[in-house]
Amino acid sequence: MSPVIANYMEVRAAIDAAAREAHRDPAEIRLLAVSKTFPVEPIRELYDAGVRAFGESRVTELAEKAARLPEDIEWHFIGRLQSNKARKAVQLAKVIHSVDSAALLERLDRIAGEERKRPAVLLEVNVSGEASKAGVPVAELEPFARRAAACANLDFRGFMTMAPFDAEPVKIAAIFELLRLTRDELEAKLGRELPELSMGMSGDYEIAARHGSTIVRVGTLIFGTR
Numbered sequence: 001m002s003p004v005i006a007n008y009m010e011v012r013a014a015i016d017a018a019a020r021e022a023h024r025d026p027a028e029i030r031l032l033a034v035s036k037t038f039p040v041e042p043i044r045e046l047y048d049a050g051v052r053a054f055g056e057s058r059v060t061e062l063a064e065k066a067a068r069l070p071e072d073i074e075w076h077f078i079g080r081l082q083s084n085k086a087r088k089a090v091q092l093a094k095v096i097h098s099v100d101s102a103a104l105l106e107r108l109d110r111i112a113g114e115e116r117k118r119p120a121v122l123l124e125v126n127v128s129g130e131a132s133k134a135g136v137p138v139a140e141l142e143p144f145a146r147r148a149a150a151c152a153n154l155d156f157r158g159f160m161t162m163a164p165f166d167a168e169p170v171k172i173a174a175i176f177e178l179l180r181l182t183r184d185e186l187e188a189k190l191g192r193e194l195p196e197l198s199m200g201m202s203g204d205y206e207i208a209a210r211h212g213s214t215i216v217r218v219g220t221l222i223f224g225t226r
């Protein structure tokens with residue numbers, strides 16, 4: 001078996017185990033294979049083994065890969081999205097995880113209408129408050145979520161966050177829990193379901209799986225170090 005497939009299966013098994021520990025249904029947690037910086041060959045190996053969801057963080061790279069790979073791949077855009085790349089992202093990505101400003105939100109809504117698409121979007125939240133992190137602070141999330149809910153051409157599905165890389169596991173767990181509770185409150189306030197929480201990377205996906213994540217974004221542990 002190719003190493004990437006073995007790696008993928010190992011991560012999947014660890015997600016399932018973490019979910020069960022937390023009395024969650026493992027089927028609630030999707031594994032997004034983050035293929036950024038890696039060539040198309042390992043993506044195709046995973047595709048041939050049945051994997052369909054891949055994450056990319058640069059639009060140009062996503063476009064190059066999408067042109068060379070099967071059309072039924074479900075591309076997730078997870079990186080910082082520059083406004084001049086928004087149209088390409090709407091054309092190619094089924095899910096955009098990294099919507100971090102009202103300006104970007106409104107641009108995506110307009111472009112999605114023009115392109116006759118309805119991408120799923122997640123709002124990126126800076127839960128930890130680190131200055132280096134993208135995303136909207138928790139305190140500013142409600143008006144942002146209301147704007148997202150009003151975008152007719154976007155399917156507003158929930159939230160994404162990145163935990164600090166070097167924090168203690170209990171601190172990381174607290175960050176994921178805070179986003180989950182904030183999501184629960186916003187569901188009640190907005191009167192709509194916001195089912196997706198994109199939380200967890202190679203270093204913390206098991207913590208995320210125990211604390212409410214529905215999409216873990218794993219690159220290094222599947223494809224290798226970048």
Ligand SMILES: *Cc1c(COP(=O)(O)O)cnc(C)c1O
Pocket residue numbers: 034036057078079162200201202203217218219220221
């Ligand atoms: C690169 C990246 C990942 C995957 O990171 P790994 O540590 O390699 O698993 C997840 N989320 C985002 C937003 C990324 O940019």
